Amino acid sequence: MTAASKPRRKPPLGLVARPGSSLRNKTGSWGILTPVFDCEKCTGCNTCASICPEGCILRIEKKRYEADLDFCKGCGLCAAACPASAITMVEEHR
Amino acid sequence: MRKMIEGSRAVAEAVGLCRPGVISAYPITPQTHIVEELSQLVADGDVDSEYVRVESEHSAASVCLGAVAAGSRSYSATTSQGMLLMEEVLYNIAGMRLPMVITGVNRAVSAPLSIWNDQQDTLAMRDTGWLQLYGEDNQECLDMHIQAYKIAEDDRVLLPVLVCMDGFILTHTYESVDMPTQEEVDAFLPPYNPLFKLDPDDPVTLGAYAGPELYHEVRYVMHRDMLAAKEVVKEVAREFREAFGRWSGDVIEAYRCDDADTIVLAMGSVIGTLKEWADSARGRGEKVGVLKLRCYRPFPQDELREAVAKAKQVIVLEKAVSMGGYGIVAAELRAALHHQPKSPAVTCAVAGLGGRDISFDTLDEIHRRARDGETDIFGGLRAELLEEK
Numbered sequence: 001m002t003a004a005s006k007p008r009r010k011p012p013l014g015l016v017a018r019p020g021s022s023l024r025n026k027t028g029s030w031g032i033l034t035p036v037f038d039c040e041k042c043t044g045c046n047t048c049a050s051i052c053p054e055g056c057i058l059r060i061e062k063k064r065y066e067a068d069l070d071f072c073k074g075c076g077l078c079a080a081a082c083p084a085s086a087i088t089m090v091e092e093h094r
Numbered sequence: 095m096r097k098m099i100e101g102s103r104a105v106a107e108a109v110g111l112c113r114p115g116v117i118s119a120y121p122i123t124p125q126t127h128i129v130e131e132l133s134q135l136v137a138d139g140d141v142d143s144e145y146v147r148v149e150s151e152h153s154a155a156s157v158c159l160g161a162v163a164a165g166s167r168s169y170s171a172t173t174s175q176g177m178l179l180m181e182e183v184l185y186n187i188a189g190m191r192l193p194m195v196i197t198g199v200n201r202a203v204s205a206p207l208s209i210w211n212d213q214q215d216t217l218a219m220r221d222t223g224w225l226q227l228y229g230e231d232n233q234e235c236l237d238m239h240i241q242a243y244k245i246a247e248d249d250r251v252l253l254p255v256l257v258c259m260d261g262f263i264l265t266h267t268y269e270s271v272d273m274p275t276q277e278e279v280d281a282f283l284p285p286y287n288p289l290f291k292l293d294p295d296d297p298v299t300l301g302a303y304a305g306p307e308l309y310h311e312v313r314y315v316m317h318r319d320m321l322a323a324k325e326v327v328k329e330v331a332r333e334f335r336e337a338f339g340r341w342s343g344d345v346i347e348a349y350r351c352d353d354a355d356t357i358v359l360a361m362g363s364v365i366g367t368l369k370e371w372a373d374s375a376r377g378r379g380e381k382v383g384v385l386k387l388r389c390y391r392p393f394p395q396d397e398l399r400e401a402v403a404k405a406k407q408v409i410v411l412e413k414a415v416s417m418g419g420y421g422i423v424a425a426e427l428r429a430a431l432h433h434q435p436k437s438p439a440v441t442c443a444v445a446g447l448g449g450r451d452i453s454f455d456t457l458d459e460i461h462r463r464a465r466d467g468e469t470d471i472f473g474g475l476r477a478e479l480l481e482e483k
Contacts, residue, residue, distance in 0.1 A: 006249070008249055008289060009249045009250070009289065011191075011289055011290045012191050012252060012312070012315050012316070012319070013308075013311055013312050013315045014304050014308050014309075014311070014312035014315075015189075015190060015191055015290075015300060015301055015302075015312065016290050016298050016299070016300060017298060017299040017300075017302040018297075018298060018299075019297050019298075019299070021299065021302060021303075025303065025305075
């Protein structure tokens with residue numbers, strides 16, 4: 001019997017992931033701090049969205065941003081980088 | 095065809111006959127001749143393979159990991175410090191269930207610096223998830239490489255194999271070996287047909303994140319498959335005998351053990367010395383046998399239990415030491431015999447570190463001390479070096 005004609009096993013458990021697994025694997029619960037955006041101060045420069053390592057800051061309007069808390073780990077880079085100091089990190093249990 | 099060649103050359107030719115798509119290695123004594131020969135075979139067009147030169151063993155193993163993941167049969171070889179540098183990648187290759195073969199040329203590890211043979215380096219890789227086979231002579235090492243790919247790539251296994259070969263004692267020794275033809279190896283070893291691979295047309299991630307709800311089971315499945323690989327090692331040995339007409343496999347091999355009071359268990363080239371020594375001891379009326387541990391991972395617990403059941407004493411001769419814990423193989427044999435209704439006393443004997451010859455005198459000393467009831471022996475010490483000055 002040749003190798004090709006043998007029925008083959010499934011790949012061993014847990015080793016082959018199809019694209020899109022990050023959508024199911026929500027990592028936001030790792031965070032302790034949550035960014036709060038002050039729309040009054042925001043200039044819409046987009047620095048926060050550009051610098052976010054998770055790519056989870058979404059532009060809702062020209063000067064209004066939100067973090068997707070399913071993936072935000074609360075690292076605070078957005079707050080540190082915001083030139084208008086429009087983002088504050090607050091402690092919030094998710 | 096029978097020819098008189100160096101052990102390294104024998105392994106290089108055998109690996110070439112397995113048609114690896116990618117070879118990547120970093121030269122390090124005493125592995126060097128193997129990868130030099132392969133490099134030459136590739137450069138001469140005798141082996142159709144991509145030979146990737148790298149700047150370290152970590153990179154060599156990483157290149158191979160990527161190559162197998164992309165569906166190519168891969169090969170590397172290393173030793174000692176290079177083996178230790180590879181370790182991080184070795185865990186990944188095994189964990190990702192990528193079948194490949196590495197020759198682990200056995201050499202002592204630093205410090206102090208030594209280029210000479212013992213088996214500390216590959217034993218340090220014990221828990222990486224690689225099968226480990228130890229060859230006694232160059233024919234066996236040659237045959238093991240061909241078998242290793244077949245074992246590793248079997249769907250029931252899908253784990254890499256480390257073929258361990260004593261540095262210098264085997265790698266640099268000329269012996270007569272029976273080199274199979276390309277047609278014979280092709281008939282025995284079909285092209286690698288990966289169960290899963292990296293493919294731009296069907297994108298997947300291999301070895302992705304596994305949280306606490308999954309990781310435990312993934313590792314269990316790997317352990318289970320490793321245990322089951324023992325039967326595949328035996329099966330492939332039988333297939334090899336059918337194809338090539340010689341018995342060059344299995345997990346253990348007994349020499350004059352049937353009526354032996356004392357059995358010496360060891361791995362690698364020292365088995366040859368031990369067989370001669372056993373013959374001479376039997377000439378003096380001492381009933382001694384030799385047990386070759388050929389497959390160290392998976393550990394053939396049942397076979398070892400059966401093989402030593404009738405003996406009064408087992409001496410485990412080890413070319414490595416777990417500092418502060420003594421012999422590595424002896425500890426496992428003792429564990430295997432625990433709670434057995436009737437089992438022999440197990441003595442651990444460390445000998446031959448850093449290339450120290452294991453002579454008949456050393457073996458006589460160990461045998462005498464074991465009979466006198468010592469359970470943990472550091473054999474063949476030069477007492478004059480140990481005196482406080």
